[in-house]
Amino acid sequence: MKRVSIVVPVYNEEDNIAHFVQSVEKVMETLPYAYEILFIDDGSRDRSREILREMGERDPHVQSIFLARNAGHQVALTCGTDHADGDAVITMDGDMQHPPELLPVLLAKWEAGYEIVQTVRLTTEGASIFKRLTSKYYYRLLNAMTDVEIQEGGSDFRLMDRKAVLALRRYHEHARFIRGIVGAMGFRKTSVEFVAPERFAGQSKFSLHKMISFALDGILAYSVQPLRAAFYVGICSALLAVLLFLHVLYETLRGETVAGWSTIVVCSLFFGGMQMMMLGVCGEYIARILQEVKNRPLYLISSDNRRMGEQREEGN
Numbered sequence: 001m002k003r004v005s006i007v008v009p010v011y012n013e014e015d016n017i018a019h020f021v022q023s024v025e026k027v028m029e030t031l032p033y034a035y036e037i038l039f040i041d042d043g044s045r046d047r048s049r050e051i052l053r054e055m056g057e058r059d060p061h062v063q064s065i066f067l068a069r070n071a072g073h074q075v076a077l078t079c080g081t082d083h084a085d086g087d088a089v090i091t092m093d094g095d096m097q098h099p100p101e102l103l104p105v106l107l108a109k110w111e112a113g114y115e116i117v118q119t120v121r122l123t124t125e126g127a128s129i130f131k132r133l134t135s136k137y138y139y140r141l142l143n144a145m146t147d148v149e150i151q152e153g154g155s156d157f158r159l160m161d162r163k164a165v166l167a168l169r170r171y172h173e174h175a176r177f178i179r180g181i182v183g184a185m186g187f188r189k190t191s192v193e194f195v196a197p198e199r200f201a202g203q204s205k206f207s208l209h210k211m212i213s214f215a216l217d218g219i220l221a222y223s224v225q226p227l228r229a230a231f232y233v234g235i236c237s238a239l240l241a242v243l244l245f246l247h248v249l250y251e252t253l254r255g256e257t258v259a260g261w262s263t264i265v266v267c268s269l270f271f272g273g274m275q276m277m278m279l280g281v282c283g284e285y286i287a288r289i290l291q292e293v294k295n296r297p298l299y300l301i302s303s304d305n306r307r308m309g310e311q312r313e314e315g316n
């Protein structure tokens with residue numbers, strides 16, 4: 001029997017876990033696979049850990065790994081794909097925004113020979129206009145600035161064949177943008193569209209700060225265009241300076257003096273601002289280089305509650 005690992009990062013999802021497990025099991029029981037639901041607890045501070053431990057004791061399908069601290073969704077996902085040993089690995093959120101009813105669809109595509117089955121979110125029910133618009137234009141910007149194809153509405157709900165999972169494990173970058181990595185990896189791909197429902201319980205765990213840093217990770221990891229921007233701004237301002245010089249020369253020859261104060265202030269503010277901004281951009285890249293060079297472990301595990309062996313026996 002083929003084995004399927006369902007990897008689920010969770011952070012403070014005490015009210016979602018039981019319902020999630022129930023819904024996934026209901027779907028998986030109808031399919032001819034051995035499966036595990038591998039939760040990666042991303043440093044939860046609510047009752048999530050107790051719930052996972054308890055469920056794991058009762059239900060051999062429920063496995064969990066607890067991270068030592070909150071490392072972020074992308075890193076938790078990475079820990080999951082590092083440890084999942086199914087023939088196919090499916091990553092999904094634990095808040096029911098990635099509908100378990102789609103699991104048979106993903107698995108059918110896998111059986112049809114696809115090695116990566118990506119899902120694409122058409123809309124998210126109940127999402128704020130702000131989140132919708134920023135998401136839409138973000139993907140446009142990302143596609144315009146980088147070589148990797150990332151579909152608008154791309155999500156981290158996907159199925160990967162073992163081969164693709166092994167390939168993913170060879171990417172060690174710290175500022176992780178898994179959508180970009182998977183997008184650039186190749187393999188036989190297809191996608192499935194879905195409408196994301198509202199969260200079952202609780203609040204989104206992505207603060208504005210986390211969203212911005214995730215968005216920057218995507219752009220800065222896959223593009224050096226922001227650095228190139230300095231070059232173009234430089235050329236434009238040099239051209240502007242030549243025009244201004246010609247204007248001043250012309251006025252001087254006519255015996256007029258050019259009123260200078262406001263021009264100077266506006267110019268110095270503008271270029272001062274531009275320079276600070278570009279320094280900031282360089283700083284972002286340098287900080288990322290530092291992060292990669294230090295090569296610290298991506299995550300630390302505080303306890304691994306998988307019951308190894310048992311699952312395997314069941315699978316064989």
Ligand code: UDP
Nearest residue numbers: 009010011042072073076093094204205206
């Ligand atoms: N999550 C996580 N670590 C974090 C933030 C989120 O493991 O630091 C998990 C969260 O529990 C959920 C999934 O990642 O299962 C997606 O997060 P969320 O639903 O908050 O994101 P949204 O759907 O609002 O984009």
Ligand code: MG
Nearest residue numbers: 093095097199
């Ligand atoms: Mg969600």
